[in-house]
Amino acid sequence: MEVTRKNFKDCLSSMNCAIEEADFLAIDGEFSGISDGPNVSALTNGLDTPEERYAKLKKHSMDFLLFQFGLCAFKYDPTASKYIVKCFNFYVFPKPFNRASPDIKFICQSSSIDFLASQGFDFNKVFCHGIPYLNQEEEARVRELTEERRNQQANGAANGAAYSSPFCTVPANVPEEHKDFLSQIMFQRKLIYQTLNWKFPKGIHVETVETKSKGRFIQVSKVDNDERKRRERQKLEKEQEELNDAVGFSRVIHAISKSGKLVVGHNMLLDVMHTIHQFYCPLPQDLQDFKDLTMSVFPRLLDTKLMSSTQPFKDKIPITSLAELEKRLKGAPFQSPNVETAEGFPRYDTAQEQLHEAGYDAYITGLCFISMANYLGSFLSPPNTNILPHSKLVEPFVNKLYLMRITDIPYLNMTGPDLQPQRDHVLYVTFPKEWKTSDLYQLFSAFGNIQVSWIDNTSAFVSLSQTDQVQIAMNTSRYAESYRIQTYAEYRRGRQQEKDIPSQP
Amino acid sequence: MEVTRKNFKDCLSSMNCAIEEADFLAIDGEFSGISDGPNVSALTNGLDTPEERYAKLKKHSMDFLLFQFGLCAFKYDPTASKYIVKCFNFYVFPKPFNRASPDIKFICQSSSIDFLASQGFDFNKVFCHGIPYLNQEEEARVRELTEERRNQQANGAANGAAYSSPFCTVPANVPEEHKDFLSQIMFQRKLIYQTLNWKFPKGIHVETVETKSKGRFIQVSKVDNDERKRRERQKLEKEQEELNDAVGFSRVIHAISKSGKLVVGHNMLLDVMHTIHQFYCPLPQDLQDFKDLTMSVFPRLLDTKLMSSTQPFKDKIPITSLAELEKRLKGAPFQSPNVETAEGFPRYDTAQEQLHEAGYDAYITGLCFISMANYLGSFLSPPNTNILPHSKLVEPFVNKLYLMRITDIPYLNMTGPDLQPQRDHVLYVTFPKEWKTSDLYQLFSAFGNIQVSWIDNTSAFVSLSQTDQVQIAMNTSRYAESYRIQTYAEYRRGRQQEKDIPSQP
Numbered sequence A, B: 001m002e003v004t005r006k007n008f009k010d011c012l013s014s015m016n017c018a019i020e021e022a023d024f025l026a027i028d029g030e031f032s033g034i035s036d037g038p039n040v041s042a043l044t045n046g047l048d049t050p051e052e053r054y055a056k057l058k059k060h061s062m063d064f065l066l067f068q069f070g071l072c073a074f075k076y077d078p079t080a081s082k083y084i085v086k087c088f089n090f091y092v093f094p095k096p097f098n099r100a101s102p103d104i105k106f107i108c109q110s111s112s113i114d115f116l117a118s119q120g121f122d123f124n125k126v127f128c129h130g131i132p133y134l135n136q137e138e139e140a141r142v143r144e145l146t147e148e149r150r151n152q153q154a155n156g157a158a159n160g161a162a163y164s165s166p167f168c169t170v171p172a173n174v175p176e177e178h179k180d181f182l183s184q185i186m187f188q189r190k191l192i193y194q195t196l197n198w199k200f201p202k203g204i205h206v207e208t209v210e211t212k213s214k215g216r217f218i219q220v221s222k223v224d225n226d227e228r229k230r231r232e233r234q235k236l237e238k239e240q241e242e243l244n245d246a247v248g249f250s251r252v253i254h255a256i257s258k259s260g261k262l263v264v265g266h267n268m269l270l271d272v273m274h275t276i277h278q279f280y281c282p283l284p285q286d287l288q289d290f291k292d293l294t295m296s297v298f299p300r301l302l303d304t305k306l307m308s309s310t311q312p313f314k315d316k317i318p319i320t321s322l323a324e325l326e327k328r329l330k331g332a333p334f335q336s337p338n339v340e341t342a343e344g345f346p347r348y349d350t351a352q353e354q355l356h357e358a359g360y361d362a363y364i365t366g367l368c369f370i371s372m373a374n375y376l377g378s379f380l381s382p383p384n385t386n387i388l389p390h391s392k393l394v395e396p397f398v399n400k401l402y403l404m405r406i407t408d409i410p411y412l413n414m415t416g417p418d419l420q421p422q423r424d425h426v427l428y429v430t431f432p433k434e435w436k437t438s439d440l441y442q443l444f445s446a447f448g449n450i451q452v453s454w455i456d457n458t459s460a461f462v463s464l465s466q467t468d469q470v471q472i473a474m475n476t477s478r479y480a481e482s483y484r485i486q487t488y489a490e491y492r493r494g495r496q497q498e499k500d501i502p503s504q505p
């Protein structure tokens, strides 16, 4: 189901119900770009530590906008032995609510935009009808403001501001020439409000009314006490509704979080980082803090890219990109899962791929998960090909997020320390920027097969095939002038020192 | 006429002809945002120097994208005493041509995007069908590459790369898993090319052909010398065309520049800065260099906002925003100009405003210019209400760009030094961030009317109504602890010193 600002409120209860009854949820996000700094290859060095990778993604990816969010709720129907799925494809955009609301800036990367455009992505739906949102801090601020206003009103404080909603619809762009005029008007309004409140503290109700043609006037009505209270209650309700509207799409994420359900994604680290960054709070500096925060928001995550590149799947699945994975899992020894679209929801057809629509990607991610989970059941005796998300068999894959292109650390362990592979066979080499891969091959030609992981244009990691060659390489490099070699351990110590003693400002 | 990537090439000759025959051109740009730092009020301080304003706009506005460009060519028809207008509304987007081309990142400001969305702006047209472009440096690089390839070919250099276009259409996103495979294929291709060239230096023609289904194969044909030359010529022509396609929208700006025609805009400083930045080169640090560069690209500029806020218009035009100006100039003592849309061009209707479409804004900017120019003629004796752009009467308004919200420097003088108004009555005040405007009014209550120009939340300029009060204010502030006052001259000297002796890194 496609959800924009226009039908968001109507979809909310159906969305809440879908989450509530689901056995697991699948998600996917589309972003306005990937890296605002180095290209993706340089962003994802094969020998990054988890801390480094997290720091790079945080630094170079978070200023893009997550503008489409796919959510599919899969519910198992045991009588029919099949899943019933409800898919939502949300368009998201930080439309400023009023002059006081934050004016979000986000980056677009032309290659990403062009790629989405070539896939038929509808940018007008995002920018014209995207659902707004507030993060936790913004929500708290608006809540406070509303609260304050309520108290003022309760205390009869005669403050003009007390009578205008925090979401007043005054246009955001006031031409310079009108500003003086407007502030005069605003001052006059305030005076009228104050005087009326002071002269008639009880017997009247004062309200700003807006006509269809955007004209605004002050409506003064004589009311008795009951009527006044009724109107004030109405007003509070309206304010509450406006607050909910402003929180907007964040309510979807809150609902997912509150449900505590298993959340499945494909190569989902960036999706998770963006989701938390955009709808909760800026990401913490420290990786451990990020893990703790993430686990408090999404207590059970599963990454199908990690699952498919781990045994017993690894040998049977040569290519783990989402599209290839989905195709592979249709054939033996796997089985296409038995999934039916819930009534009233539009059906996705996997034969006619709609890849890179977040809702569709979330859908086939869910399918992949079910196929792989069921396959795990084939090892039971007797075999059971209906393995549900809460099964013990799934547990080894939970809360491990795929780390792209790191050669020796397959995943980020969300609930404990990360793997610390030996890197004794790795050298850190610096050289003139004119060097090419071939120069490195030549330099290390005596040491057999090497593997090069470029860091930037004057440095790279070189992995030797045998650790005992490291010392030889170090010795021969001692008198070299054009390049320099460090062991991986020396390199790490150097980096750590840089961190401990930051260079003077 | 709406111009996108789809019809750009077909429009080029009509656009060139329109520029060639025009008496003047009107332009307008739409951007993805205005300021990525301070809000617009803080960006445009009322007491900025021209240098400061330029530096701020350069720093905080140039990372947005100019994605719609309006160009209207007005040609005077003396027999009918009327203008014939041809309007173009270009959609512009830096679609990457191939893997080697720059992957532009640009910022979007949600308030600007939301504003354009509310005006019915079509973002899909920009992102899916926007015309690409190269700036001068990028164009030069591609030209060099093409040249190199040509020379290699002429010398019969047997290099595989020599046979693939610099705009090869290999998809930019190669999944990690396929990279090895691809580089193998590429190596094989290279081998085949080299071997063929070496074995049959003359008698064959080798070419990569792409099928409709994106399959690629190598086509080897036996050809005689004439045929080979013909094919090579064809190839060169194709390369030239691809180069032109890549330069894309920049060709429009080059054509405007080459024509040397008067270019009219409304509040056009940002338009000019963006145009040069995006289609020529990064903006220079120094304001004087910017002026020189601008004059070399657009030798005659006229800003209708500056014109309308200068005598003899100033007193008659209370509001100089484009929409208000256009309305005002329809009434006495002004006259709506006699303008007709050229055949084959869609007509804009000023009764049904399409404001904030760049083409429409350029159109009414042109109308405003004609009305105001003609009004100047009413002071001649005998009056002449057909004043053309090259008239002496227009000259005082040429090459002066409106400076928004600077109280005492109305314009940037593009062809000489800027005005240096006395600011002896101005104080620079610093204070705790809790202060409000009212605190400043209170502080200076003894000095009559003051004017406050906020710099940031701990500093502001305060203009006193009389210069002789400055010394008194300075004296009374001597022992103050919470705030500090400097004269404007002291403040400037301090800033200059900061510039001369940059703080140690």
Ligand SMILES: Nc1nc2c(ncn2[C@@H]2O[C@H](COP(=O)(O)OP(=O)(O)O)[C@@H](O)[C@H]2O)c(=O)[nH]1
Pocket: A038, A039, A041, A042, A432, A433, A434, A435, A436, A437, A454, A455, A456, A457, A458
């Ligand atoms: N000096 C030099 N630097 C390179 C070379 N290849 C890659 N690099 C650097 O390493 C970074 C990552 O390169 P790579 O992983 O190959 O990804 P790519 O940038 O997509 O080709 C690049 O951005 C360069 O800074 C090379 O041949 N010579």
Ligand SMILES: Nc1nc2c(ncn2[C@@H]2O[C@H](COP(=O)(O)OP(=O)(O)O)[C@@H](O)[C@H]2O)c(=O)[nH]1
Pocket: B038, B039, B041, B042, B432, B433, B434, B435, B436, B437, B454, B455, B456, B457, B458
């Ligand atoms: N401390 C303080 N700073 C202010 C106040 N008003 C404005 N500023 C600062 O001055 C900047 C420009 O303010 P202004 O020109 O009024 O534009 P605005 O930001 O659109 O209201 C703001 O971003 C603030 O940093 C005030 O009352 N107190």
